Amino acid sequence: MVTATDPFVPWLAQAGLAADRLPPEQAALLRAAFRFRQRCGDDYYSTRLLSHFLLHCDSGIKVAQVARLLGVSRPTASRQQGLSSKQAIQQAHHRMDGRPYGKLLPRYAGPIAHFLLTHPDATRADLIDFIGHTFGVRVSRVAVYHFLKRFGLDHVPAHAPAAPAVPSAATPGALPAAALPAPALAPPFCSAARSTPAPSC
Numbered sequence: 001m002v003t004a005t006d007p008f009v010p011w012l013a014q015a016g017l018a019a020d021r022l023p024p025e026q027a028a029l030l031r032a033a034f035r036f037r038q039r040c041g042d043d044y045y046s047t048r049l050l051s052h053f054l055l056h057c058d059s060g061i062k063v064a065q066v067a068r069l070l071g072v073s074r075p076t077a078s079r080q081q082g083l084s085s086k087q088a089i090q091q092a093h094h095r096m097d098g099r100p101y102g103k104l105l106p107r108y109a110g111p112i113a114h115f116l117l118t119h120p121d122a123t124r125a126d127l128i129d130f131i132g133h134t135f136g137v138r139v140s141r142v143a144v145y146h147f148l149k150r151f152g153l154d155h156v157p158a159h160a161p162a163a164p165a166v167p168s169a170a171t172p173g174a175l176p177a178a179a180l181p182a183p184a185l186a187p188p189f190c191s192a193a194r195s196t197p198a199p200s201c
Contacts, residue, residue: 008034015068017061029059033069042071045092048080052088055081090136104131104139104147113153 009019011034022030033050040046047070054066055077067077080088108131115130116122122130124141132138139147148154 011037011069015065017065017069023060026059026061029054029057030061030069037070047072048088048092051077051080052083052085056085104137104143105135106151108135108147109151109153112148113151116153 006019008031012019012022012030017030019027033054036050037046040050051066051070051072054061054069055063063077063081064074067074070077072080083091111134112127112131115127119126124144128139128141128144131144145154
């Protein structure tokens with residue numbers, strides 16, 4: 001039974017809902033949502049979970065009423081209504097990272113640089129696939145271009161060529177190390193060598 005002192009009543013009233021006029025199913029659903037609200041609080045993540053549920057459970061409650069119940073704007077609730085559960089969770093994760101959903105984060109630069117160095121022949125499509133599989137975001141070629149340019153990854157060189165191997169004693173026809181001619185270097189000045197081409201006067 002709903003009484004005038006029940007905090008559930010003013011919570012519904014802010015959304016233009018009357019507790020005594022709700023169908024039994026809606027009343028039970030909103031009562032459970034109210035208990036969730038009291039138990040978990042009104043922080044972003046609790047609100048995000050609750051709004052996603054209320055917007056997708058076919059309760060018959062209007063989007064504007066859900067928005068007023070949870071203290072979010074009507075456009076925000078409409079955008080959330082068009083998102084899948086996966087996208088809603090991704091939004092929460094990216095909010096925690098301090099960036100909006102779908103953006104390339106600075107911490108991705110290291111793994112992307114490693115991918116480019118180990119896959120010198122990779123195309124932009126390959127890189128976009130790597131980003132999608134590794135970080136769970138889909139980005140455009142333009143976004144990738146600006147990200148690579150920002151972090152100096154737009155001209156990542158391929159593997160450096162290996163240094164030529166020094167012939168070993170086991171190589172047929174190779175000279176032993178002692179027989180290799182030493183490079184001709186000009187001797188330093190010393191007391192035994194003449195410093196002038198002819199005796200001085």
